[in-house]
Amino acid sequence: MDRIDLLKLATSTDDGSYRIDVRATNSAATRKLYKAREPIHPRLVHGTFRRAKWIVMAATLTIYYLTPWIRWDRGPDAPGQAVLVDLAHERFYFFFIEIWPQEIYYITGLLILSAVALFLVTALFGRLWCGYACPQTVWTDLFIWVENLVEGDRSARIRLAAQLWNTEKIVKRLSKHTAWLLIAAATGGAWVFYFTDAPILFQQFAHGEAPAIALLSVGLLTFTTYSLGGFMREQVCTYMCPWPRIQAAMIDDEALSVTYRRDRGEPRGPHKKGQPWSSTSHCVDCHQCVAACPMGIDIRDGTQLECINCALCIDACDDIMDKVGLPRGLIAYDTDANVERRLKGEASGFRFVRPRTILYAVVLAIVGAVMLYGLWARFTIGLDVLKDRNPEFVRQSDGAVLNGYSVKLLNHADRARTFLLTVTGGELAAIHVIGVQSTTGPISLSVESDRVRALRVLLTVSKTKLKPGNQQIKFQLTDPGTHESVETRSVFVSGMN
Amino acid sequence: MSGKERDTHSGTETTGHEWDGIKELNTPLPRWWLIVFYACIVWAFAYWIVMPAWPTFNGYTHGLLDHSQRENVAAAVNALKMQRHAHESQLATASLQRIQNDPDLQQFALAEGRSLFGDNCAPCHGSGGQGAHGYPNLNDDVWLWGGKLEDIQHSITVGVRSTIADTRQSQMPAFGHDKILSDSQIDDVTEFVVSIAGRPADQARVHRATKLFADNCAACHGASGHGDRTMGAPNLTDTDWLYGSTRADIRDQIWFGHGGVMPTWAGRLTPEEIKSLAVYVHSLGGGE
Numbered sequence: 001m002d003r004i005d006l007l008k009l010a011t012s013t014d015d016g017s018y019r020i021d022v023r024a025t026n027s028a029a030t031r032k033l034y035k036a037r038e039p040i041h042p043r044l045v046h047g048t049f050r051r052a053k054w055i056v057m058a059a060t061l062t063i064y065y066l067t068p069w070i071r072w073d074r075g076p077d078a079p080g081q082a083v084l085v086d087l088a089h090e091r092f093y094f095f096f097i098e099i100w101p102q103e104i105y106y107i108t109g110l111l112i113l114s115a116v117a118l119f120l121v122t123a124l125f126g127r128l129w130c131g132y133a134c135p136q137t138v139w140t141d142l143f144i145w146v147e148n149l150v151e152g153d154r155s156a157r158i159r160l161a162a163q164l165w166n167t168e169k170i171v172k173r174l175s176k177h178t179a180w181l182l183i184a185a186a187t188g189g190a191w192v193f194y195f196t197d198a199p200i201l202f203q204q205f206a207h208g209e210a211p212a213i214a215l216l217s218v219g220l221l222t223f224t225t226y227s228l229g230g231f232m233r234e235q236v237c238t239y240m241c242p243w244p245r246i247q248a249a250m251i252d253d254e255a256l257s258v259t260y261r262r263d264r265g266e267p268r269g270p271h272k273k274g275q276p277w278s279s280t281s282h283c284v285d286c287h288q289c290v291a292a293c294p295m296g297i298d299i300r301d302g303t304q305l306e307c308i309n310c311a312l313c314i315d316a317c318d319d320i321m322d323k324v325g326l327p328r329g330l331i332a333y334d335t336d337a338n339v340e341r342r343l344k345g346e347a348s349g350f351r352f353v354r355p356r357t358i359l360y361a362v363v364l365a366i367v368g369a370v371m372l373y374g375l376w377a378r379f380t381i382g383l384d385v386l387k388d389r390n391p392e393f394v395r396q397s398d399g400a401v402l403n404g405y406s407v408k409l410l411n412h413a414d415r416a417r418t419f420l421l422t423v424t425g426g427e428l429a430a431i432h433v434i435g436v437q438s439t440t441g442p443i444s445l446s447v448e449s450d451r452v453r454a455l456r457v458l459l460t461v462s463k464t465k466l467k468p469g470n471q472q473i474k475f476q477l478t479d480p481g482t483h484e485s486v487e488t489r490s491v492f493v494s495g496m497n
Numbered sequence: 498m499s500g501k502e503r504d505t506h507s508g509t510e511t512t513g514h515e516w517d518g519i520k521e522l523n524t525p526l527p528r529w530w531l532i533v534f535y536a537c538i539v540w541a542f543a544y545w546i547v548m549p550a551w552p553t554f555n556g557y558t559h560g561l562l563d564h565s566q567r568e569n570v571a572a573a574v575n576a577l578k579m580q581r582h583a584h585e586s587q588l589a590t591a592s593l594q595r596i597q598n599d600p601d602l603q604q605f606a607l608a609e610g611r612s613l614f615g616d617n618c619a620p621c622h623g624s625g626g627q628g629a630h631g632y633p634n635l636n637d638d639v640w641l642w643g644g645k646l647e648d649i650q651h652s653i654t655v656g657v658r659s660t661i662a663d664t665r666q667s668q669m670p671a672f673g674h675d676k677i678l679s680d681s682q683i684d685d686v687t688e689f690v691v692s693i694a695g696r697p698a699d700q701a702r703v704h705r706a707t708k709l710f711a712d713n714c715a716a717c718h719g720a721s722g723h724g725d726r727t728m729g730a731p732n733l734t735d736t737d738w739l740y741g742s743t744r745a746d747i748r749d750q751i752w753f754g755h756g757g758v759m760p761t762w763a764g765r766l767t768p769e770e771i772k773s774l775a776v777y778v779h780s781l782g783g784g785e
Contacts, residue, residue: 390625394636397735434780435597456780
């Protein structure tokens with residue numbers, strides 16, 4: 001009784017529930033090909049899933065806003081921020097991991113891992129990501145929460161929208177938009193903290209000395225957060241996001257999704273108080289599920305592209321089921337296949353183990369294992385060799401042939417190190433590192449901490465040792481201290497046919 | 498008429514204009530289009546005020562922002578110079594050898610040298626310094642004027658047969674063109690040069706040319722034909738030929754005495770830039 005009393009648009013019915021005069025804004029049956037957005041005023045619900053969404057929102061927002069402030073000691077030569085995308089110095093720091101631009105495959109791996117994990121979760125439980133964790137959902141939810149605080153619940157908001165501009169409307173709208181803009185600015189502000197030292201940038205903001213690019217980024221993200229969370233909302237999911245389309249390929253008959261159990265609910269309609277309930281016709285057509293829906297759909301129309309599976313309609317419906325004295329779960333996480341089975345009188349159940357889910361799980365395990373191995377076996381030493389192509393080879397006055405190479409030594413460690421460079425294969429008369437020495441044996445080269453050292457290396461084969469065609473050679477870089485060793489293959493071009 | 502007449506077929510309002518019974522429908526421009534159109538007009542007026550826009554008799558209106566792309570470029574170039582200042586001032590004082598041995602300074606010099614080479618040297622010497630007919634290859638160990646860092650720096654600074662007084666200067670006589678030697682003598686000397694390069698030659702002609710070579714060529718190229726770097730005289734006994742290695746090429750060179758010209762870079766590049774360039778050319782492979 002308590003909350004529903006607030007609904008001025010609700011009418012009492014015989015069965016003890018309350019019917020709301022509402023229709024699904026985004027119903028596929030009535031929607032035109034193009035239509036200007038109609039504002040949706042979702043009603044605040046209470047229940048298990050609403051509580052879960054609050055918790056996920058609190059957790060994700062806390063992670064987002066606080067992560068840049070976590071400190072991590074990496075010694076004097078490296079930044080002390082746990083998560084930092086250092087574009088100026090071309091480094092990405094994530095706690096104990098430091099990734100160089102050369103190692104972008106770790107990011108690729110992470111993206112593949114995320115994609116496959118999303119596939120698996122979607123095939124098992126439906127659009128959990130969309131309903132709970134997607135930033136669009138989280139921030140829209142936050143904005144609606146603010147809206148609810150300032151302007152009141154659904155009916156109050158509808159009334160406010162319809163009424164003429166007066167002091168009340170101006171004050172409420174102004175406070176709402178101010179709060180939204182503050183949240184948006186904080187969101188944009190937190191974003192730039194990931195790209196530079198957070199405390200220093202915060203001070204710069206406070207003193208009005210922040211660099212133009214930081215202000216521009218904050219401005220841009222403030223604008224996108226404000227417009228996507230405040231105005232575009234469900235349109236982002238329906239029209240802009242590619243994921244609902246991709247998801248269609250992940251969801252099959254056995255994937256969980258928020259389902260109206262039409263086998264139990266239909267035929268829907270008002271119920272006379274005191275009349276006995278049958279095993280069907282449980283839907284009293286109260287429209288609470290429609291009123292609660294932030295996407296503006298009627299879940300009873302079946303699985304729809306627009307449905308982000310936020311489960312708020314489940315909470316709304318469960319509330320009504322409790323009031324009319326029926327078991328909960330007229331709307332629940334279920335599958336279309338189960339509904340069909342029950343309609344045919346068969347037993348229903350969940351089939352989480354399917355070829356599709358096994359495949360995703362196996363791929364996930366493989367990619368995860370490869371990533372873990374990659375990180376575990378990650379070298380702190382690297383060697384890149386690029387052979388000169390212009391000219392490919394140089395004939396000296398005594399008939400010897402010289403090949404030039406651009407060589408880069410990578411020291412990923414946070415201390416200066418001395419490496420040994422050896423070149424083997426072919427019958428080299430001389431290995432000359434410009435500015436260092438000329439030899440045929442290993443060459444000792446120091447590299448500063450966390451740096452790349454570029455070298456020019458010239459290899460010579462004397463006239464008598466020349467062989468036609470290309471000779472395979474091997475550059476090897478060793479750290480005599482840790483016995484780490486990397487090698488790179490290249491060729492020596494003699495210029496003879 | 499009230500002007501609200503509607504077309505019976507489409508239901509659209511008409512403008513009231515009629516030609517031969519055909520009435521024009523009133524389909525105005527879309528609202529968004531009109532808004533953009535008016536916004537552009539407002540923008541244009543604002544632009545005139547804020548940005549340079551109108552020519553005047555002795556210049557132009559500068560606008561409130563006093564924007565100038567030319568000044569922006571100058572500022573950007575200055576900013577770049579400031580950024581490079583630390584390294585450039587080190588280049589100014591460091592010896593060429595130190596530049597080459599210091600990893601940081603070497604990397605800076607090589608990067609600067611590579612870019613300068615592409616702008617200034619590549620048209621003749623090739624983008625990789627590989628040279629061409631008449632233009633020396635800078636990758637090999639053949640140097641007319643010396644291949645040490647200082648030699649290269651000096652060659653770039655003064656040029657070869659350039660317009661300044663202390664240029665590197667040498668001139669091979671045009672033995673045939675200026676009729677210093679006869680046709681048959683030149684044939685003989687050609688055979689002699691082929692023979693000292695270690696290739697099979699007509700021994701009778703070689704024998705006849707021995708004295709001719711000593712009298713006419715040895716002063717610069719040396720008695721044994723090994724050349725002389727102080728005079729930029731090439732070594733005739735190696736496998737490298739600036740103007741070609743065939744008998745006809747060698748004969749042509751004796752006849753005309755070709756000599757290329759390299760300009761002085763002293764005024765065009767700063768001493769620091771020339772240092773970078775010298776370190777870069779030295780690193781191509783032939784540096785001594």
